[in-house]
Amino acid sequence: METGYHILQPGTIRSSPYVYFTAELTHGELEAPVGVVRGLRLHNVRIDQEASFVRLSTGTGVQVRLYVDLNDCPDQQTTELLRESHSGEIRLDSPARKIFVNLHKHKYILFVDEKGILCSIPLLLLLAKQGIQTEVYYVQSYAKDSPKTLKRYAKSLDIPVRIIREWKRPSLSLLLAERTIDTQLVVICRWPLYNNLVKLARELGFAKEDIEGYDNGDKEESVFCVRCYKLQRKPVESETSCLHCGASLSISNHYSERLEAYLGYVLCKE
Numbered sequence: 001m002e003t004g005y006h007i008l009q010p011g012t013i014r015s016s017p018y019v020y021f022t023a024e025l026t027h028g029e030l031e032a033p034v035g036v037v038r039g040l041r042l043h044n045v046r047i048d049q050e051a052s053f054v055r056l057s058t059g060t061g062v063q064v065r066l067y068v069d070l071n072d073c074p075d076q077q078t079t080e081l082l083r084e085s086h087s088g089e090i091r092l093d094s095p096a097r098k099i100f101v102n103l104h105k106h107k108y109i110l111f112v113d114e115k116g117i118l119c120s121i122p123l124l125l126l127l128a129k130q131g132i133q134t135e136v137y138y139v140q141s142y143a144k145d146s147p148k149t150l151k152r153y154a155k156s157l158d159i160p161v162r163i164i165r166e167w168k169r170p171s172l173s174l175l176l177a178e179r180t181i182d183t184q185l186v187v188i189c190r191w192p193l194y195n196n197l198v199k200l201a202r203e204l205g206f207a208k209e210d211i212e213g214y215d216n217g218d219k220e221e222s223v224f225c226v227r228c229y230k231l232q233r234k235p236v237e238s239e240t241s242c243l244h245c246g247a248s249l250s251i252s253n254h255y256s257e258r259l260e261a262y263l264g265y266v267l268c269k270e
Helices: 075-084 114-130 148-156 169-177 193-203
Strands: 003-012 018-027 034-037 040-042 045-047 051-057 062-069 089-092 097-099 107-112 133-139 161-164 183-190 211-216 222-225 231-233 239-241 248-256 261-266
Touching (some): 034 114, 051 114, 062 114, 114 133, 114 183, 148 161, 169 193, 222 248
Parallel strands (some): 107 133, 107 183, 222 261
Antiparallel strands (some): 003 089, 034 051, 051 062, 222 231, 239 248, 248 261
């Protein structure tokens, strides 16, 4: 369901390609405190671009802070955003992804990579406003990958950002094992890094409800053949043939966390 807002104030994050809008809810209902939408309408201009948001509750009404990365916008849409964002109406699509924020947790740990910066900024703002202790770990994708915008923004909120240059299971295990009590883990990274971090956290004692976030990019989903017990990449279609034994498979909606795959049942032939 679409929600509508009246723009109160536009702004930019210093020395970055990020613009934001502070706006007040005029119609609809935004239940999620933090999340991402996949499209917005500024006046009569449709912006088919991801935008992240945080809900700001006030005494006079519900306000939101909406963030857009201009680097991901076509030049024409960038011009429209900068020219038309000083006042007027903005409409948001229903959230494509949401993050539940447990304000009763003592600490939050956030793992984020380059693709997750836009999504993490509103979450950091909300946690800072609530006074919740927060640690941020930025996972580099390549040697010169630098989270300048994230570090600068987090510093303004007095939140430290530490850089992880490569996947090292022993050191990450030590880091997470010491923080399993009263801690919420948020992972906003590409797949399979997201999957590896979530698996490691579960092995170390994090409950399922103590892990939030989502993967960015293409998810590498698998199908488990119930005839030969082997895995293969999940296709778009609902039926496929097993690459190992040749069986015709119907791909179910059931996802096995133990197997990390959807179950592929053998099709009965008449």
